[in-house]
Amino acid sequence: MNVALGGTFDPVHDGHRKLFERAFELGDVTVGLTSDELAPKTRHVERYVRPYDRRKRDLEAELSGLADEHDREFEVRKLTDPTGIAVEPEFDALIVSPETRDGGDQINEIRRERGHDPLELVVVDHVPAEDGERISSTRIVAGEIDEHGNLTPEREGRGATRLE
Numbered sequence: 001m002n003v004a005l006g007g008t009f010d011p012v013h014d015g016h017r018k019l020f021e022r023a024f025e026l027g028d029v030t031v032g033l034t035s036d037e038l039a040p041k042t043r044h045v046e047r048y049v050r051p052y053d054r055r056k057r058d059l060e061a062e063l064s065g066l067a068d069e070h071d072r073e074f075e076v077r078k079l080t081d082p083t084g085i086a087v088e089p090e091f092d093a094l095i096v097s098p099e100t101r102d103g104g105d106q107i108n109e110i111r112r113e114r115g116h117d118p119l120e121l122v123v124v125d126h127v128p129a130e131d132g133e134r135i136s137s138t139r140i141v142a143g144e145i146d147e148h149g150n151l152t153p154e155r156e157g158r159g160a161t162r163l164e
Contacts, residue, residue, distance in 0.1 A: 001027030001092045002028055002090050002091045002092050002093075003023045003024075003026045003027045003028065003029050003030070003093045003094075003095060004030050004031075004032065004085055004093070004094050004095070005019055005023055005029070005030075005032070005096075006031065006032030006033070006079050006085070006086065007033070008033070008043075008049060009031075009033060009055055009059050010039070010050050010055050010137055010141075011058070011137055011141070011147060012058060012059060012147065013127075013147040014127045014135055015097075015126055015127040015134065016062075017062070018125075018127050019095050019124050020063060020066055022095055022122060022124050023122075024066045024070040024072050024074075025070065026093055026122065027072065027092070028074065029063070029072060029073075029074040029075075030074070030075045030076075030077060030091070031063065031074065031075070031076045032077055032078075032079035032085045032086070033055060033076050033078060033079060034052075035052055035079060035080045036051060038079055038080055038081070041082075043138075045138050047138060052078065056076055060076055082103070086107045086111075086119060087107055087110045087111055087114065087116070089111075089114075089116045091119055092120060093119055094107060094119040094121055095124060096122065096123055096124070097125075097126060098125065098126065101123055104121040105121070108121070127149065129145045129149030129150070129151070130145070130150050131145075131151060135147075135148075143155040
């Protein structure tokens with residue numbers, strides 16, 4: 001099975017890891033990583049997003065071990081459009097989170113219009129942080145939690161423009 005998922009993944013956290021784990025359980029994985037131009041357009045909160053090359057490097061390091069564990073292949077491709085790679089005919093499944101399920105439905109509509117079979121939409125629930133709220137990159141960047149969802153009241157966030 002060829003599995004797709006997409007995102008900005010900055011920084012990678014346990015919620016993303018749950019998505020990746022499910023993807024590799026199903027098949028070979030292609031991750032669409034938002035381009036530097038697209039990433040700010042997909043944010044609900046304005047914040048600094050590291051450059052594509054740095055995010056890709058970290059993402060590939062994260063995926064490599066999972067691919068080996070599951071004896072799967074993976075590829076990271078640049079997303080320049082919100083519907084991204086998932087409208088391409090070679091994919092069988094799309095990993096989504098509860099808030100991106102509607103986007104998966106839109107992708108399937110585009111696929112139908114293009115004469116492709118719809119993707120199986122695999123919804124992966126959020127991972128809760130220590131406080132019960134979901135782990136998110138935005139919360140990590142703000143300094144509220146770490147990548148595992150532990151509260152970090154003493155940590156300063158990255159902010160909207162901080163260049164690391």
